[in-house]
Amino acid sequence: MPARNYKQWTANPPLQQGEWIDSRLYTDQAIFDEELEKIFKRTWIPVCHESELPKPYDFRTTSIANEPVIVCRGPDNVVRAFLNVCPHRGMIIERRPSGSFYEGQPSGNPKRMTCMFHAWQFDMKGNCVYVSREKEGYQDRLCKEDVGLRRLRCEVKFGGFVWVNLADDPVPLEDWAGAPFECLRKTLDAEPMEVFHYHKAIVDTNYKLWHDTNCEFYHDFMHYHNRVTGFNDAYFARKNESFDHGHIVVGTFEVNYDQYEGFESRAGLSFPHLPPNQWYMIDLFPGMNFNLRGSALRCDVVTPLGPNKTMIEFRGIGLKRDTKEERQTRINHHNSIWGPFGRNLHEDLIGVQGQGTTMRPGSEPRRILHGRQENQTIHDENGMRHYYDEWGRWMDRLPSDPAKPYIAPTAVAAE
Amino acid sequence: METSMLTGGAGQAGSYLDQRQGLVRDAVYQASLMLDDQRWNDWLALCADDFTYDIKSWSPEINYDMTYLHASRKDLDSLIRLLPKHNTDHSPLTRHTSVYTVELSPDGTTAQVVSSVVIFQHLLDGTNSHIDSGESRLFLVGKYYDQLRFEEGTAKFTARELRLLNRRLDKGSHWPL
Numbered sequence: 001m002p003a004r005n006y007k008q009w010t011a012n013p014p015l016q017q018g019e020w021i022d023s024r025l026y027t028d029q030a031i032f033d034e035e036l037e038k039i040f041k042r043t044w045i046p047v048c049h050e051s052e053l054p055k056p057y058d059f060r061t062t063s064i065a066n067e068p069v070i071v072c073r074g075p076d077n078v079v080r081a082f083l084n085v086c087p088h089r090g091m092i093i094e095r096r097p098s099g100s101f102y103e104g105q106p107s108g109n110p111k112r113m114t115c116m117f118h119a120w121q122f123d124m125k126g127n128c129v130y131v132s133r134e135k136e137g138y139q140d141r142l143c144k145e146d147v148g149l150r151r152l153r154c155e156v157k158f159g160g161f162v163w164v165n166l167a168d169d170p171v172p173l174e175d176w177a178g179a180p181f182e183c184l185r186k187t188l189d190a191e192p193m194e195v196f197h198y199h200k201a202i203v204d205t206n207y208k209l210w211h212d213t214n215c216e217f218y219h220d221f222m223h224y225h226n227r228v229t230g231f232n233d234a235y236f237a238r239k240n241e242s243f244d245h246g247h248i249v250v251g252t253f254e255v256n257y258d259q260y261e262g263f264e265s266r267a268g269l270s271f272p273h274l275p276p277n278q279w280y281m282i283d284l285f286p287g288m289n290f291n292l293r294g295s296a297l298r299c300d301v302v303t304p305l306g307p308n309k310t311m312i313e314f315r316g317i318g319l320k321r322d323t324k325e326e327r328q329t330r331i332n333h334h335n336s337i338w339g340p341f342g343r344n345l346h347e348d349l350i351g352v353q354g355q356g357t358t359m360r361p362g363s364e365p366r367r368i369l370h371g372r373q374e375n376q377t378i379h380d381e382n383g384m385r386h387y388y389d390e391w392g393r394w395m396d397r398l399p400s401d402p403a404k405p406y407i408a409p410t411a412v413a414a415e
Numbered sequence: 416m417e418t419s420m421l422t423g424g425a426g427q428a429g430s431y432l433d434q435r436q437g438l439v440r441d442a443v444y445q446a447s448l449m450l451d452d453q454r455w456n457d458w459l460a461l462c463a464d465d466f467t468y469d470i471k472s473w474s475p476e477i478n479y480d481m482t483y484l485h486a487s488r489k490d491l492d493s494l495i496r497l498l499p500k501h502n503t504d505h506s507p508l509t510r511h512t513s514v515y516t517v518e519l520s521p522d523g524t525t526a527q528v529v530s531s532v533v534i535f536q537h538l539l540d541g542t543n544s545h546i547d548s549g550e551s552r553l554f555l556v557g558k559y560y561d562q563l564r565f566e567e568g569t570a571k572f573t574a575r576e577l578r579l580l581n582r583r584l585d586k587g588s589h590w591p592l
Contacts, residue, residue: 049477051477052476052477052478060476096475097475097476098475098476098477098478195477195479196477196479196481197479197481197483198474198476198477198479198481198582199474199481199483199582199583199584200582200583200584201583201584201585201586201587202583202585203585203586204542222502224497224500224501228500315477328482328485331481331482331485332482332485335482335483335484335485336484339483339484339587340483340584340587340588341470341483341484341587341588341589341592342484342587343497343501343589345587346501346503346504346586346587346588346589347501347502347503349585349586349587350502350503350504350541350586353541353542353586354542357542357543
């Protein structure tokens, strides 16, 4: 077809409903605000890894859907999560990214979370244990028992990741993500793991566009090693398997790293219960990715900052018992592809930022195609279709026309 | 290795050491110019065969001294050869480098150098060139920790560790820094 005029350009594509979506999902402020309320405040987010707070009284701060969150390890070794907000006047309690409450702070005592503003103190279970000049100010009208922290659902699971949910009544974590993690459960739970890499990127794009890129392998053509040395029958035979709640898993195959130009075999280092050079990928709704490739595990977590602004946190994970040499090998392998100066990550981020350039608040709506059908193998776009069907249910919006309420794809196709 | 700090000596020994110190400073500044100009192979020619290259940073998030990139001379040869085959943000990078200290080993055969470096990115095609092209942004801040060895009247890099202070690296880069 020759280049199209406006009417042709904005017409629906000759595909089934569900095989394309409306770009307003990536650009509309009202939809974005609704996503934070309806999705991010109700789904499990792996905010960090337990190795980031290894000792009692260690803490890590993060945020979910604009709400500051603190995760801390108690003297009982239990990891708990709270809103990082003082119940007095709303001050953020802890400002550092990580640290320990074992030592005292200028306004407070050791082993306490202390709000620096008025010295209210909380223990590692979120109980308020000290209100400065309590009786003088509140007499008997309000006491410590009335002003505990906001407790959040928190579990350490699936390889030691710390999962937090802002809702009081979420789907149990095992029901939420147990099935997609089944392919790696034995490996991830075999022994303690440890984070060795962390960096973050803030890019001008919608968070779903990053997750889309993690869900589709058709963009292999963007990456030199993938398009030149990665393609073979076994590669194309990998399946994109869909799971409840919008998750997908990409099945494994053996990567021939020794065929990558400039690379050497990576068969010498793997993970428990896995043969060498395997490549599993788990994509969790609404924006988390676990990518085990040979000797390193990568985890991406998105934090949506606006319709056209997303923070992505990247972690690299190995085994806690790694020797110094093994750890360095994992780090090198991880970074050669996935580090901020690696071969693929830079290209992936240019890609999604380029999408963000064409789809920003105020851009004219367009159709984004998710219609490749290849028997659910690696270049099929069924992963994205599965994701947006789940998105439609959570949002009660039709992905191809978000002004309309959600209708299941089969029902739409039958209309 | 035990090293001695040079501040510019006197007499014959001072002149000799000053000369060596000058060679080291010249090498660091030549490397900066070559990296600015994307003369990758000329930059590598300043490096010994056993050269190692690291980009590192301390993470207060995970309390870990991270290596973002580790490469041997052979790895860098390959990385540079493949650069034209990658899709890259072509926005030029230029750096302001200041050599802070040069320490020569007691036998005068090697040197350790600490330099401050600030790298700017001059937008070309990274995002939307119509709007962004021409803008200059702070890209990276850190220090070069270089080790050099004197060979045949020149100072060759045997190791470079770039320690970054900013850890929000956004799109990152394919290029040696």
